[in-house]
Amino acid sequence: LMATPISKKVSPTGCTILVLDITEKVKSEKMRREFSANVSHELKTPLQAISGYSELLMNGLVSDDDIVEFAKKINSESLRMSDLINDIIKLSQLDEQYDVFKKESFDINQLCKELFERYKPITEKKRLDFTSDFPKNPLNINGVPFLIEEMISNLIDNAINYNKPNGSINFSLIENKKSKNVEIIISDTGIGIPEDELPRVFERFYRIEKSKSRDFGGTGIGLAIVKHTAQLHNASINIDSELGVGTTIKIGIETSD
Numbered sequence: 001l002m003a004t005p006i007s008k009k010v011s012p013t014g015c016t017i018l019v020l021d022i023t024e025k026v027k028s029e030k031m032r033r034e035f036s037a038n039v040s041h042e043l044k045t046p047l048q049a050i051s052g053y054s055e056l057l058m059n060g061l062v063s064d065d066d067i068v069e070f071a072k073k074i075n076s077e078s079l080r081m082s083d084l085i086n087d088i089i090k091l092s093q094l095d096e097q098y099d100v101f102k103k104e105s106f107d108i109n110q111l112c113k114e115l116f117e118r119y120k121p122i123t124e125k126k127r128l129d130f131t132s133d134f135p136k137n138p139l140n141i142n143g144v145p146f147l148i149e150e151m152i153s154n155l156i157d158n159a160i161n162y163n164k165p166n167g168s169i170n171f172s173l174i175e176n177k178k179s180k181n182v183e184i185i186i187s188d189t190g191i192g193i194p195e196d197e198l199p200r201v202f203e204r205f206y207r208i209e210k211s212k213s214r215d216f217g218g219t220g221i222g223l224a225i226v227k228h229t230a231q232l233h234n235a236s237i238n239i240d241s242e243l244g245v246g247t248t249i250k251i252g253i254e255t256s257d
């Protein structure tokens with residue numbers, strides 16, 4: 001709250017009062033602080049592992065039989081770090097709505113078919129039944145191909161990681177010619193998300209404490225990238241989940257000619 005007298009020379013005839021609502025500012029500063037704390041925590045964990053393992057190797061404290069095992073751990077932790085750094089860079093670019101992301105017209109149906117083929121062997125290995133339902137005709141959208149690809153990959157990754165033994169995943173595209181819109185739908189028969197946690201899963205670094213998600217090395221950035229990518233494409237996100245039954249996520253994007 002700020003107040004300034006209208007006339008300073010003679011006795012003031014009135015004053016201007018300025019009321020600023022800084023709720024949003026305080027909120028975004030709090031989010032930024034939390035974000036930095038999370039980033040440093042997430043980076044420190046793999047770094048500590050890397051320096052610990054390499055120190056043991058350097059000091060000759062690892063038996064010949066275990067050397068490869070230790071090197072593998074160092075390697076996987078550094079890959080994890082590099083993934084995380086890439087995700088963070090992408091998120092901050094998306095945040096600033098950077099024009100580094102060039103939109104172009106491309107066939108999302110073709111992209112989804114390729115992604116389905118790429119993920120098929122992975123789901124087979126995990127004994128998950130992966131089915132798809134794509135239209136025959138091309139479906140063009142105006143977007144950033146690699147971001148759309150990453151968005152869908154993140155959703156399929158989640159459907160795989162948070163599934164149950166012998167569970168299933170369906171990946172489909174539904175065109176709505178009237179409203180010039182296409183819906184990307186990924187549904188799984190996985191562990192589901194508790195109703196009260198649903199609004200929070202799109203926050204950066206948010207992971208469900210009690211769920212099986214803690215068994216995975218995820219960092220809770222996947223759905224934040226999904227949300228930002230959807231926003232950049234004016235796409236809608238719809239999530240429907242039932243604990244112990246499964247999750248369905250729908251992304252609706254406008255089609256182009």
Ligand SMILES: Nc1ncnc2c1ncn2[C@@H]1O[C@H](COP(=O)(O)OP(=O)(O)OP(=O)(O)O)[C@@H](O)[C@H]1O
Nearest residue numbers: 158162192201207208213218219220221222223247
């Ligand atoms: N399909 C799903 N079924 C059940 N829970 C899910 C599903 N998708 C996401 N979740 C929950 O939401 C959390 C956030 O998901 P998100 O993809 O953002 O992060 P993550 O998978 O933990 O890590 P990563 O950054 O590697 O994607 C997950 O940790 C998990 O608890």
Ligand SMILES: [Mg+2]
Nearest residue numbers: 158218222223
């Ligand atoms: Mg994920």
